[in-house]
Amino acid sequence: MIDLSLHKGLHTAQGTMPLDIDITITKGQFVTLYGESGAGKTSILRMLAGLLSPDQGKIVVNESIWYDSTTKTNLKPQQRKVGFMFQDYALFPHMTVRKNLEYALSKNQDSGSIEELIQMVELGDLQHQKPSTLSGGQQQRVALARALVQQPEILLLDEPLSALDTKMRLKLQDYILKVHQQYNLTTILVSHNIGEIIKLSHQVHILEKGNIVKSGTPTEVLTSHKMSAKFRFTGEVIAIQQEEVVSIVTVLIGNNVVKIIAQESEIETLNIGDTVLVASKAFNPVIQKIV
């Protein structure tokens, strides 16, 4: 069980943004943080790993206190049992794949686990190569294996798959799912990819400007717009044209540009750039703002 209560003023390009998070994660769950860039997802992972200190709050993991602002407890990253996979992998360039994993061993740890991990991510043939000679997907597997050497309780994945092509992505999702189950991990993923989230996670938290605006299972949270409408699409408003009686809203849906006639009351809250839902209800297309 992980109890997170984090408060921090994050410095962003637009000034200070308050991050206010209160979540509980059950042991063994696969949880995803979803949201726009700059919403604070990565900061949450960094606070959990001890790389960033909250201003206030508490981090309790399986009944041990990692951070508590009231008692000034703040465990160093070295003392926290987490595995962290960075967005750009952060493999040590001067070490071979195997050395990268061996470096992660703790003092009296048996090196037998290295062999097992190398087999698991299928890097046996590449183990004596330096990271720079590997492809993105291979580096990713090394990073995943390295994060597991110390047998962490929690695995933190910071958009680990964003730089990979779709095929590689699907393959690595399988690796991640496999290690999550095999090592009985509690995994927290930061991701932008809805397909990936639905495939991997038990629970998803949607972040917006430092706050969690929605939580639940991926299908509940990410596909909640499926209503009784005969057809529905989401798109982006690219133009709003005022005509005499009505307005014409031009919406980009996928790669198609669609023109929709709207009443004045419907366009009141609409701006160019808004994400909208376009749905048909009893032959009348309706248009309504969803974000």
Place this chain on the structure above:
Amino acid sequence: MMDWGPLILTFKLALITTVILVILGIPLAYWLAYSKSKIKPIIETLVSMPLVLPPTVLGFYLLVAFSPSSAFGNWINEWIGLRLIFSFEGLVIASIIYSLPFMVQPIQSGLAGLPKQYKEASYILGKSKRTTLFKILLPNIKPALLTGVVLSFAHTIGEFGVVLMIGGNIPGETKVASIAIYDEVEALNYDTANTYSLILLAITFFILLTVYLVNGGYLKKLGR
């Protein structure tokens, strides 16, 4: 007959200075690269001062500070039994201060240029700051380390003003090559001056060439 003493003394001075600078420079550069302390700009300025200050200014103040009539010089003299003016030990200390920026700046910018994830990844893997520095950070800034070592060494060889101010011209003690050259020219012994100068010229050329070859990766290309 040429006296090899000044040349040997020069290299002895450069070697000792460089070794001490490696030991002092790495922690100082580490602190400067990562500290968020408010006094950091002041320390940075002090470290860089020898780059712009005329060597004679540095030499003059060291002379004043090291002199047995000053409180500091007297204290060193009485408690450690070291006389720092007109002595080899004094030259070593002066050279360390004089060449400090040449060691610290390459290492500092090398460290600052590394992705911070290397450090963070190492901490998360349970490694101490010390282990991280020696096993991860320093091996990844080898060119910067080499530059620091070689520039400090070469810069110490090229010292003149500081040595003249606090070392004087004592054979076997403070008469380094640059002083010897000046001395020979004063005595109109142009031939000897030329020999010393040529040797220094050749040595410094090859030292610097080695740095550029290694850091430019030319040696690796040849090896392939």
